[in-house]
Amino acid sequence: MKIKKVHQWICLLLIILAPITQATEKKFRWKMVTTWPPHFPIFQIGVEKFAKDIEDMSNGRLKIKVSAGGELVPALQTFDAVSQGLVQMGHGSAYYWAGKIPAAQFMSAVPFGMTAKGMNAWFYKGGGLKLWRDLYQPFGVIPFPAGNSGVQMGGWFKKKINSLEDLKGLKMRIPGLGGKVLSKAGVATKLLAVGEIYTALERGNIDATEFVGPFHDQRLGLYRAAKYYYYPGWHEPGAVMELIVNKKAWQSLPKDLQKIVEIATRALNQWMYNEFEGLNIKALRELTQQYKVEVLPFPDDVIKELKRLTVETLEEESAKDAKFKQVYEAFKAFQADHDAWNAIADEAYSKALAK
Amino acid sequence: MKIKKVHQWICLLLIILAPITQATEKKFRWKMVTTWPPHFPIFQIGVEKFAKDIEDMSNGRLKIKVSAGGELVPALQTFDAVSQGLVQMGHGSAYYWAGKIPAAQFMSAVPFGMTAKGMNAWFYKGGGLKLWRDLYQPFGVIPFPAGNSGVQMGGWFKKKINSLEDLKGLKMRIPGLGGKVLSKAGVATKLLAVGEIYTALERGNIDATEFVGPFHDQRLGLYRAAKYYYYPGWHEPGAVMELIVNKKAWQSLPKDLQKIVEIATRALNQWMYNEFEGLNIKALRELTQQYKVEVLPFPDDVIKELKRLTVETLEEESAKDAKFKQVYEAFKAFQADHDAWNAIADEAYSKALAK
Numbered sequence: 001m002k003i004k005k006v007h008q009w010i011c012l013l014l015i016i017l018a019p020i021t022q023a024t025e026k027k028f029r030w031k032m033v034t035t036w037p038p039h040f041p042i043f044q045i046g047v048e049k050f051a052k053d054i055e056d057m058s059n060g061r062l063k064i065k066v067s068a069g070g071e072l073v074p075a076l077q078t079f080d081a082v083s084q085g086l087v088q089m090g091h092g093s094a095y096y097w098a099g100k101i102p103a104a105q106f107m108s109a110v111p112f113g114m115t116a117k118g119m120n121a122w123f124y125k126g127g128g129l130k131l132w133r134d135l136y137q138p139f140g141v142i143p144f145p146a147g148n149s150g151v152q153m154g155g156w157f158k159k160k161i162n163s164l165e166d167l168k169g170l171k172m173r174i175p176g177l178g179g180k181v182l183s184k185a186g187v188a189t190k191l192l193a194v195g196e197i198y199t200a201l202e203r204g205n206i207d208a209t210e211f212v213g214p215f216h217d218q219r220l221g222l223y224r225a226a227k228y229y230y231y232p233g234w235h236e237p238g239a240v241m242e243l244i245v246n247k248k249a250w251q252s253l254p255k256d257l258q259k260i261v262e263i264a265t266r267a268l269n270q271w272m273y274n275e276f277e278g279l280n281i282k283a284l285r286e287l288t289q290q291y292k293v294e295v296l297p298f299p300d301d302v303i304k305e306l307k308r309l310t311v312e313t314l315e316e317e318s319a320k321d322a323k324f325k326q327v328y329e330a331f332k333a334f335q336a337d338h339d340a341w342n343a344i345a346d347e348a349y350s351k352a353l354a355k
Numbered sequence: 356m357k358i359k360k361v362h363q364w365i366c367l368l369l370i371i372l373a374p375i376t377q378a379t380e381k382k383f384r385w386k387m388v389t390t391w392p393p394h395f396p397i398f399q400i401g402v403e404k405f406a407k408d409i410e411d412m413s414n415g416r417l418k419i420k421v422s423a424g425g426e427l428v429p430a431l432q433t434f435d436a437v438s439q440g441l442v443q444m445g446h447g448s449a450y451y452w453a454g455k456i457p458a459a460q461f462m463s464a465v466p467f468g469m470t471a472k473g474m475n476a477w478f479y480k481g482g483g484l485k486l487w488r489d490l491y492q493p494f495g496v497i498p499f500p501a502g503n504s505g506v507q508m509g510g511w512f513k514k515k516i517n518s519l520e521d522l523k524g525l526k527m528r529i530p531g532l533g534g535k536v537l538s539k540a541g542v543a544t545k546l547l548a549v550g551e552i553y554t555a556l557e558r559g560n561i562d563a564t565e566f567v568g569p570f571h572d573q574r575l576g577l578y579r580a581a582k583y584y585y586y587p588g589w590h591e592p593g594a595v596m597e598l599i600v601n602k603k604a605w606q607s608l609p610k611d612l613q614k615i616v617e618i619a620t621r622a623l624n625q626w627m628y629n630e631f632e633g634l635n636i637k638a639l640r641e642l643t644q645q646y647k648v649e650v651l652p653f654p655d656d657v658i659k660e661l662k663r664l665t666v667e668t669l670e671e672e673s674a675k676d677a678k679f680k681q682v683y684e685a686f687k688a689f690q691a692d693h694d695a696w697n698a699i700a701d702e703a704y705s706k707a708l709a710k
Contacts, residue, residue: 125633277478
């Protein structure tokens with residue numbers, strides 16, 4: 001065989017082998033939907049960063065196309081879309097699925113529950129994540145903690161709340177368990193989509209509203225429609241966001257890509273919380289200094305009564321649903337220990353700083 | 356050319372090509388040293404998990420051999436070993452390099468500084484990480500936040516501390532800026548290695564000692580040598596751990612591996628904090644319920660005076676070192692805003708829970 005012929009064969013072989021060696025590195029093209037509006041700060045932006053991080057870490061082997069709420073499926077169909085395998089991933093918060101899985105509310109926020117550090121300790125060191133995975137297991141969905149709002153605010157009020165009496169007959173936008181608790185206290189609670197809140201408050205169709213915290217509330221312009229800003233956000237002390245993955249899609253990933261996704265969710269969990277803290281710090285200063293918002297604590301009798309009504313509400317829900325009861329018991333036991341430690345750690349330290 | 360000959364050529368070519376196609380995926384074998392004793396819970400264990408995660412995420416392309424303090428180089432030579440390129444990575448805490456870089460102390464913990472959430476917000480949203488990278492830049496070292504102890508405890512005391520007077524002449528093991536502050540308050544501060552603390556306290560060579568928090572303190576058996584356990588850990592409200600990488604080694608990594616390391620440090624940062632919280636919660640319960648430890652707050656006059664002496668100390672250090680002053684000013688400004696937000700968020704929420 002002549003040298004020229006050998007060269008021809010080598011060339012031919014290289015052409016044949018090129019796609020084969022590349023194919024050993026299978027590429028995944030995934031779709032992801034979220035419960036957030038397009039470009040929604042921290043939430044949607046964070047999820048897009050998460051997808052980009054995974055693409056970079058995997059050198060393009062796992063590429064995730066992120067759609068905001070309503071772009072591919074309606075926001076509140078995120079869980080179903082992941083469960084049915086219409087998309088491989090979703091991002092939202094577990095209390096959105098309360099209608100389907102009442103106990104899921106403990107995996108995002110319940111009134112007078114735990115703050116971010118307690119929730120993370122519960123998930124990773126107190127059995128919380130296992131309970132969460134058990135809840136989603138029948139739906140073929142795997143959840144990961146993936147974001148935290150920090151302590152939210154109690155809401156915007158057009159009139160001062162001086163006592164429990166002032167809550168009676170008040171029209172307030174507040175969803176979820178917090179809304180149930182306030183209803184018991186005599187508040188006429190309303191459900192309004194985010195886009196309707198400002199106008200309703202400005203026109204007096206509602207007297208009060210909760211939303212998130214200083215950063216998001218400032219962007220929605222709520223300080224222009226109500227003067228009194230109450231704290232603390234007793235109804236959402238540290239709302240957890242979730243990444244959900246379709247189980248079959250998860251199993252189709254090789255081990256290195258699974259680990260990349262898992263570690264990326266932990267980073268996203270912390271990233272969102274850092275963003276919230278950093279941006280809330282700045283927004284609170286602007287709200288109080290530039291916009292002269294009056295920031296006030298709820299009166300003691302209001303807080304005490306809301307706590308009592310929260311226990312009543314959680315016990316009523318427990319009586320209706322065995323899984324809710326099971327998770328509530330586990331959550332309560334962990335929180336009792338957490339609060340005992342917190343009292344001498346972060347809480348005592350905050351008090352020392354203020355002395 | 357006969358078919359048989361073609362087969363021979365194909366076989367030969369495959370043998371030649373195999374190592375070439377594999378070589379396109381360059382493998383990195385890195386060494387890492389830490390400041391922690393072998394198997395030291397949370398710290399060394401966390402770093403080993405971090406190395407394993409990176410190996411798994413990179414499918415073995417970046418393999419990091421972790422050595423504990425003293426195994427390859429002495430614990431406190433970790434920074435130098437990374438700076439000189441003897442190893443590619445290190446893990447420790449920035450205040451260990453206070454002799455070389457006084458301002459580095461702000462990157463782990465200063466008395467009456469910020470807790471974990473404030474430190475993370477400062478690093479990632481308040482310019483803190485940029486200041487940190489500038490400090491290490493002359494040494495060819497890149498730092499990443501990679502762990503947090505949470506609020507530490509004030510320490511173990513053989514006698515009750517009823518007032519400022521009781522600190523005078525007290526022999527206490529406490530290093531760093533906290534030690535400088537207590538010296539000003541009349542305490543005879545001592546430096547003791549971890550292995551010496553228990554015996555010194557038990558024999559009365561010291562009257563008091565600080566260490567970490569309930570989990571580590573329980574393991575060291577300190578409750579057997581002193582009865583009173585004081586809170587809060589005013590001197591270390593949220594000690595930050597660091598991952599440090601040799602700059603040239605970092606630049607030698609392809610972009611996907613750089614991103615894997617970066618995201619893994621964020622996950623480690625949160626992982627360690629979760630571990631601390633989860634394990635401290637449990638250890639505190641055991642210390643108080645099983646071992647009948649008396650957990651007490653420092654008296655108000657003690658806290659107030661330690662705060663005053665902390666400001667004095669930080670101003671003295673600022674006068675000695677321009678970079679210390681620069682970082683102190685930035686830290687102070689961020690903390691003022693952080694504390695204002697914290698007062699109506701986490702702090703107010705803790706108070707509401709206790710009502």
